[in-house]
Amino acid sequence: MNIIVCVKQVIDPEAPPSSFKIDAAARKAEMRGAPLVIDPYGEYAVEAALKLKDAGGGKITVLSLGANLQREVVKKPLAMGADELILLEDEAYTGGDAAATAIALAAAIKKTGEYDLILCGREASDTNAGQTGAGIAELLGLPCVTLARQIDAAGSALKVSRVTAAGYDIIELPLPAVVTVSNEVGEPRYPTIKGIMAAKKITPVVWKPADIGLETAKVGAAGRRAVVEKLYQPVHEGKCDFAEGDTPEEAAAALAGKLREAKVF
Amino acid sequence: MADYQGVAVYGEARDNALAPITAEGLGIGRKLADTLGQELACVLVGASVGGLAPEAFAGGADKVYVVEDPLLKDYRTDAYVSVMEKVVKQAAPAIIIMGQSDTGRDLAPRLAFRLGAAVTMDCIELEIDTASKRLLATKPVYGGNALAVYTSQADPQMVTIRTKAMTPLAPDASRQGEIVKVEAGLDAAAIRTKVIDRVTEEVAGIKIEDAAVVIAGGRGIGSAEGFAQLEALARLLKGAVGASRPPCDNGWMPDTVQVGLTGKIIAPELYVAVAISGSSQHMSGCSGAKTIVAINKDAEANIFRHARFGVVGDWKKVLPAFAEKVKELLAA
Numbered sequence: 001m002n003i004i005v006c007v008k009q010v011i012d013p014e015a016p017p018s019s020f021k022i023d024a025a026a027r028k029a030e031m032r033g034a035p036l037v038i039d040p041y042g043e044y045a046v047e048a049a050l051k052l053k054d055a056g057g058g059k060i061t062v063l064s065l066g067a068n069l070q071r072e073v074v075k076k077p078l079a080m081g082a083d084e085l086i087l088l089e090d091e092a093y094t095g096g097d098a099a100a101t102a103i104a105l106a107a108a109i110k111k112t113g114e115y116d117l118i119l120c121g122r123e124a125s126d127t128n129a130g131q132t133g134a135g136i137a138e139l140l141g142l143p144c145v146t147l148a149r150q151i152d153a154a155g156s157a158l159k160v161s162r163v164t165a166a167g168y169d170i171i172e173l174p175l176p177a178v179v180t181v182s183n184e185v186g187e188p189r190y191p192t193i194k195g196i197m198a199a200k201k202i203t204p205v206v207w208k209p210a211d212i213g214l215e216t217a218k219v220g221a222a223g224r225r226a227v228v229e230k231l232y233q234p235v236h237e238g239k240c241d242f243a244e245g246d247t248p249e250e251a252a253a254a255l256a257g258k259l260r261e262a263k264v265f
Numbered sequence: 266m267a268d269y270q271g272v273a274v275y276g277e278a279r280d281n282a283l284a285p286i287t288a289e290g291l292g293i294g295r296k297l298a299d300t301l302g303q304e305l306a307c308v309l310v311g312a313s314v315g316g317l318a319p320e321a322f323a324g325g326a327d328k329v330y331v332v333e334d335p336l337l338k339d340y341r342t343d344a345y346v347s348v349m350e351k352v353v354k355q356a357a358p359a360i361i362i363m364g365q366s367d368t369g370r371d372l373a374p375r376l377a378f379r380l381g382a383a384v385t386m387d388c389i390e391l392e393i394d395t396a397s398k399r400l401l402a403t404k405p406v407y408g409g410n411a412l413a414v415y416t417s418q419a420d421p422q423m424v425t426i427r428t429k430a431m432t433p434l435a436p437d438a439s440r441q442g443e444i445v446k447v448e449a450g451l452d453a454a455a456i457r458t459k460v461i462d463r464v465t466e467e468v469a470g471i472k473i474e475d476a477a478v479v480i481a482g483g484r485g486i487g488s489a490e491g492f493a494q495l496e497a498l499a500r501l502l503k504g505a506v507g508a509s510r511p512p513c514d515n516g517w518m519p520d521t522v523q524v525g526l527t528g529k530i531i532a533p534e535l536y537v538a539v540a541i542s543g544s545s546q547h548m549s550g551c552s553g554a555k556t557i558v559a560i561n562k563d564a565e566a567n568i569f570r571h572a573r574f575g576v577v578g579d580w581k582k583v584l585p586a587f588a589e590k591v592k593e594l595l596a597a
Contacts, residue, residue, distance in 0.1 A: 013408050017545055017567050020410045029407050098374065099383060125546075126407050128526065129386045134374035143457035144342060146371045149520075159461070164367045165474075165529070167466035167521060173458045183510065183527060184520050225383035229401065230414040238570040240559070248582035255558070255576045255583075256590035264535055264556050264574075265478070265502055265591065 001058035001153060001175075003049045004112065005082065006105055006120045006132065007042030009066050009073050013125035014040070020233070027231040029126070038076050041121025043188040045181040046077040048151055049119050050189065056153050059083050061112060065104055067094045071204070078199035079191030085204040086112070092209050095221030098127075102135025104219050107212040109140065117158070118178045122147055133180035143173045149184035269420040271304040272297050273330075273358035275349070276321055277368060278311060283320045286364030288433035290426055293391050294362050295325035295434060297400070300393045303359070304328060308352050310345060312338040318444050323436040327443070330356060334449035339460040340368050346375050348449050353380060355447060358421050360400055362391075365425040365530075373425045384423035385415040389430040400424070408526060409545035409552075428474075429532040429553050466521050471505045473522050477534045478504025481524055481551070484511035485540025485562070485580060492518055495539060498588045501595070507531070509547045525550035540580045543568030560584065 015034035022029050038046075049060045062077040065088040078085055088104055096104070109115055118137075123130030130146070137144030149168060150161040162169045163182050191199070209219045216222060243258055245251035259265055272294045277284040291307060298305040306328040307321035318329040332348050349372065353361065361376075363369040365387045377384035389412075390403035400422045406413045417423075473479060480499045482492055492506060499506045508518040510525055524531060525547045532553030539560045541547060548571055551557065559572035560583050569575050576583050 011407070013546065014544075017410055020407065020545075022411055027413075029411055097383065099378070102378065122527065123386075128404070128406055128408065129374075130370055131374035131377070131384065131386065134371070135378045138375055138378035144375065145458060147367070162367075163520065164463075165521070167464040169460055170462040170464070171458050172461055183514060187514060225381075225419045226385060226415050226417045228413050229416050231406070231411055233411050236570045240569045240572045240575045242569075243574065243576050248576075248578035249586035251576045251578055252560075252583040252586035253590040255560075255574060256587055256594060258574055259535075259556075259558065259591075260594045262556075262574075264558070265595070 001052060001056060001116045002114045003052060003058055003060045004063055004109055004115050004118045005042070005045050005049045005060060005077065006063050006118070006136070007046065007074070007077060008039040008124050009036050009064060009069050010039045010124060010126045012037045022231055022233055024231060027228045029231070036070055036073050038073060039121055039124050041123055041125060041181070041183070044183050044185050045119040045121045046080055046082060047188040048148065048181045048185045050081045052117070052151060052153055053081070061086060063105060063108055064088070065093050065101060067091050074204070075199045075202070076191060078202050079195040080189055081195055085202060087204045087206045088212070089206050090208045092216045092222070093220045095224070096219060097224035097226040098129055098131035098135055099225045100219055100223035102132050102139060103223060104209070104212065104214060105132065106136045106139035107214055108207060109136065111207070111212050116175045118142070118176070120178070120180045122180045122182045130180070133178050137178035142176055142178050144178040144180070145171050145173060146180045147182045148179045149182055151179055269357050269359040271306060271358050272301070272360040272362065273306040273308055273356055274326070275361065275363040275369070275372070276307045276309045276314070276317065277364055277366060278314055278317060283317050283324065284364065284366070285433070286366055286426070286428055288324050289429070289431040290362045290364060291321065291324040291326055292433040293426065293431040297360060297391060297393055301359070301398065306330060306356060306358060308332070308349070310337055310348055315444070319438070320436070322440045322442040323438050325434045328445060329442060330445050330447055332447045332449050334451055336451045336453055336456065337449060339463070341456055341458050341460065342371055342375055343456045343458065344451055345372050346379055347451060347455070349376050350379050351450065352447055353421060361421050361423045363423070363425045365427050369425045373423060377423050380421065382419045382421055382423055383417040384425065385417070386425045387427050388424045389427050391424060391426070405549055407545070409549040428530040466519055468519060468522060471503070473505040473507050473524070474529055474531055476505035478502040479507045479524070479531060479533045479535070479551070479554070480504055480537045480539065481507035481509065481541060482512060482539045483509040483541030486512060486517070489517040494584055498537070498584065498591070501588060501592055502535070504533070504535070509541050538568050538572070539584060541568055542566045543571060560587070
């Protein structure tokens with residue numbers, strides 16, 4: 001099976017919130033002192049692809065879009081066990097919305113020619129939108145299941161378990177298809193030393209907008225439909241009333257007393 | 266753009282009634298429609314959903330579009346996108362509101378791409394810009410570390426709304442409206458997914474999304490056995506037990522009780538966070554709680570920036586004494 005996994009380079013969402021800073025003028029955020037990472041939701045998609053490869057073989061191509069993509073960051077899926085890396089890397093790709101991103105990714109996927117399954121994370125940890133997978137599916141005319149917690153291949157079809165509020169649905173669909181992957185799929189594996197060495201030897205393919213047949217007016221900020229008017233940090237008052245005591249037990253009793261007094265219970 | 270008028274809310278059913286998220290959508294939808302001086306519609310899609318129309322009128326709708334077809338029994342992307350595309354072309358609403366639910370998460374983006382429109386997901390605030398009359402949609406980004414305000418120049422302007430972020434209207438049973446039936450016009454062969462099974466993994470007792478009191482534990486609880494202590498406190502306060510993501514990922518607790526951006530978004534009266542550091546992604550799920558109480562051994566933990574009351578200490582020592590005192594005070 002030919003699997004394409006879309007991943008994104010993002011600021012580290014696991015970095016402490018105190019290192020989070022906003023550049024309001026540029027409507028962008030950064031994590032001071034924290035390195036860039038592969039989006040964790042994308043890593044779950046990589047893990048899902050590797051599980052399918054473990055079970056039935058195949059080739060995993062990783063696809064990433066952006067500018068200034070750090071090679072050691074975007075190569076992590078290769079170190080985890082993916083086979084190839086295609087980068088849509090150009091200044092023109094930046095500042096796009098879900099539409100601009102999905103249009104470029106779909107064009108690149110089409111150019112690869114051979115694909116059975118396209119995997120994306122359920123959403124990206126920066127925009128928290130969760131639109132790219134559905135967008136790629138619509139643009140390529142493919143069926144799509146979102147929020148997968150388990151994917152099993154069954155010949156030319158897939159059986160996908162999809163997370164719901166009450167539990168999960170089991171859905172069958174034909175290939176080729178798009179599936180977006182949720183964290184319930186299981187912790188992404190760590191890169192092995194062998195994987196890291198192999199990843200070093202792989203040179204990523206880089207495609208500019210012209211390489212995937214797109215005018216620059218269709219990609220990045222120029223191709224977007226939704227615009228960020230304002231980006232800001234919500235203020236938390238931070239007025240915590242700490243219950244104290246000489247021992248943890250005393251503090252705990254004092255807490256219960258405070259809550260009772262405030263009629264919280 | 267002038268062709269698009271009014272606000273439409275996608276109606277979801279739960280237990281043969283309108284889902285709370287739809288009542289919330291109608292609440293904010295009514296406000297937006299009134300600001301624009303335009304109509305509020307509700308769109309009901311399913312095998313047999315027309316009976317919910319009076320509830321939609323009572324919740325604020327002026328008009329209800331009903332699409333019924335046996336093929337619409339289960340939610341399936343291809344069928345629902347096709348039907349919604351048809352309704353949108355007929356109704357031409359300027360704004361479409363859906364819930365950030367299992368269905369909305371799947372349907373909204375695909376429909377937006379089908380329509381050549383843009384959708385802003387998981388909004389917590391919606392208002393009409395006074396000058397441009399366009400929709401300003403505010404949503405958390407960067408896992409809740411920041412808020413972004415989006416606009417779209419394309420019509421219809423689509424959004425999904427976060428659970429419990431909007432206020433429903435008090436139902437007014439005397440409100441009437443117009444029902445418009447729309448043919449589904451579906452081709453069974455064009456629906457590519459098949460729902461084989463729907464598995465319910467509800468935990469025993471009160472549902473976390475309905476509970477007035479939620480006792481939640483984080484990575485620091487350390488094991489499934491640790492959560493049994495949280496359950497004892499929850500029983501005492503007639504509440505439910507929740508968890509941040511690590512306990513669910515580790516299998517200590519079922520995924521259905523995960524509180525956070527990718528789990529349940531809840532707004533209980535009381536939320537007790539035990540050994541939870543309070544990442545933005547977790548806070549997205551519980552910041553609507555009326556009172557947050559935190560027990561954490563790290564005085565610098567982010568949770569204390571959100572908590573109204575707190576204790577710095579090891580939960581293993583604090584929790585039993587806390588539960589004991591609560592029991593005593595309740596008995597008094």
